[in-house]
Amino acid sequence: MRRRAPPARLRSIEPGPDARHATERHSCATRAHDRRDQRRLRESMGQPAGRSSSRRRSRRGRRLMPLTDLRLYVEALRGLGEIQEIDAPVSLDLELGAVIRRCIETGAPAPLFNVLSDHPGGFRILGAPGGTSAQPGMELVRVAVALELPPTTGGLAIAEAIVASLDRPAIDPVVVDDAPVFENMLTGDAVDLSALPAPLLHYGDGGRYLNTFGCIVARTPDGTWTNWSIARMMVVDAKRLSGIVAPEQHLGMVAQAWADLGRPMPFALALGVEPSVPFICGMPLPAHVNESGRLGALMGRAIRTVRCRTVELDAPASAEILIEGHLHLDELVEEGPMGEFAGYIPLDTPARRPTYRVCAISHRDNAILPVVVAGEPVEENHTAWGLPSAAQLLHDLRQAGIPATAAWIPLQSALHWLVVTVPRDWRRRSGVGESEALCRRIGQVVFASKAGAVIPKVIVLNDDVDPTDLKELVWAFATRCHPLLGHAVFDDIEAAPLLAYLRRSEKASGHTGKIVYNGLAPDEWGEALPMRASFRHGYPADIVDRVRRRWREYGFT
Template structure:
């Protein structure tokens, strides 16, 4: 597996690459952090626009922010792929490489071993490099008011840090044992100059680590990296297995070892080339009401208690940049990232469920609430088997409340094709599977109870064997030779000059 793009060791190198391609727009005009900046981001994203750098962000009272704000970093599929070091067409191939890295086949001879050198190099890239000094610790900020945190939506409770890479480790682990670290992107609500609320749901790695410290009755060290390099950002957002550390895995994505440095105040290692690092502690039992905030569902979430982080120190580069994003009803930046992750995960899904030909998580369906799966169907009941296997494969698929299974002659990413399959290959009395009382996203207000809901599986495949007592109709299709004749005939006429009228 070869990388198509250079290594981006930090956010700045990626921004320089974007600028060289004409994909960075510097905005010198004053733009308020409250609501207006979010509106500009959404407008740029929905137009397929560039990365934005707000050079004159304006806070409460009209005060100019002390640092530029960067937004819409991954606002296009091409930039998400670039963050992985890839051209867009190489994403699926890279997914196959990652699937092989997770479950490599046995080596057969020296030639086979040499052919796997890229895998070995990627594995070695997962070992972080510890520095004694780092750019992110060049200076310190007095408190959170120095960071230009935006308030995105009119109904939001206040300023919200939206691209935090939250670094935690379990109780009993050593600060240097980075293989046990978790990096997660969790909402962080600012409630004071030295207080943040960390919204991590129970199934997330940060929450699991928090439970180990709470059981021990000890405060948990936490660090938040702001403005990390693209590989660290994307690794923190990827749905990796619980046994894989995002910090070490980012080395595979980046193509070089992750540089880390001991935090100044808490016993943790932090990304050495981030723009800002916020260090602090989460004490057992200390919570505060978080929200409401606009979320990826297009609704404001309910107010719920989540852990409070007491900020102990903030370090940053000499001239820091603050990276932000906005979450709302798709399309938004997370949904664009999700589209690329869909393609990245496909080979992993195929490795577990070999008959799968394609999986599409429509971005408009909150990125993961609905899945359309095409399969190579060979036996009765196979569609139901695939539904159940997908729901149980990754924790993230437990939040997929509808799975539609189609045959491989259907384009799973084309709603017209899927609608035709539903209309002609599905009978509601036979082909619908309903599960009750299964895990669900707390933000799904349609569920009868918070965190608990049903699942719907729809078998829109051609019925075979014991699935039907009727002869199935034959799908109509034109002869390929006739199609080629028609295309050639029309192409000649499109290329011909227009006829002139006789005078």
């Protein structure tokens, strides 16, 4: 099929002498901002202003002090070797997206673009803000630091921290009157989205996507529910955006409540917020639960919000860029396609989707726009959406009486797998007698939840397997799942339309088949499991310890 031509290219500015001088001036200004942010970070951690925090101290696991804006997060990552400053001019037209994709796929530090060759300046872009790292033992360092956990915290521990917060009372946000985001503001006829650096991220995208990691704020007409979410938004023209507004998603529910009154929905789009906010926006909480309060419970402090200037909403006060306006469900424009979380740019033609009409744009001086380049794993859809989803599902399973020791969406599965582990005595703990019945019960809980709507395949294993270890997971799935027996099949069930393999009819109906793979031991074995023939499991503990201690003595490094 012939690939659609990309949108009109932005003019590329060659870095001649004048551009180089502009780059040097911009870099000096950027470094001045960075020095101020470094001082703020040290002060927030109780360190003298003239002393830098050591990389070793950060790695040893001291819990970070509150990172209340994106700039403090950048400085925290810089101290851990997770930021790569780029002062060379980079084009918004595909080049920037390609750099970010290469960083994602190699585990390189998050790129911070200081100079954009085809934009007049005043903005920076942070790529891969929630991506994974190639540093040993620190794969999820950006996620951990964003949630103010020690940098070496692993995936299961992060999920358990989120699960624990769900049983704590909400901590509602604190509303402030002003914020740095109002240092610059455009309203009315002066509004022009081209003033913001919206990139063309993939070759084949239907347009330039301004929102890939921002917080969309919406509130029901009666004021009882304020929803924070993430959804892609493409620039249509100087005053309009468009994107997916699915009716079954919370944003679509709130928008429909306004449409039922014959009115457009007020919205705020907060870009470049404090680093924990995207993780709660990506978390599939139940309807009518305010994400801001749940984030307060997770972080142990109230999140600061600020009153918008043209709509009756409060948005995260940490925003680098704030866009205000109204969402019109009845005004449809062409949007997409776009490279998405499954790892593909769909063959679909552009779809007609609702319009966000913008009435105000505000931004900080030298503002930072976070950018996610969705696609093959592992990127922020798989971390900021996948990891909170796993935590919510683990909480749901335990609430349903299933003795799950872990629920994990493998990062490399692009949200298409969920792995659930249970102890060998799961029969006694659950009251369920057969493994097939347990798998069916797990499927009923998972697929009925908002978090499970996107998950088509569940794998159930005993908890001797670490679901975050891809080698163990592949081995266990290959050797423990009978090809025919014990699986729980769900023939016609709700599904997310962006799943990669769906047929057109399934996308149109929003339904497909799903399955729970039974990787538990045969029922005839009872609670017995064969010994694993591995170094960790196949030898007495004293032998394992002795070999580890003498490893260098044997001549290994």
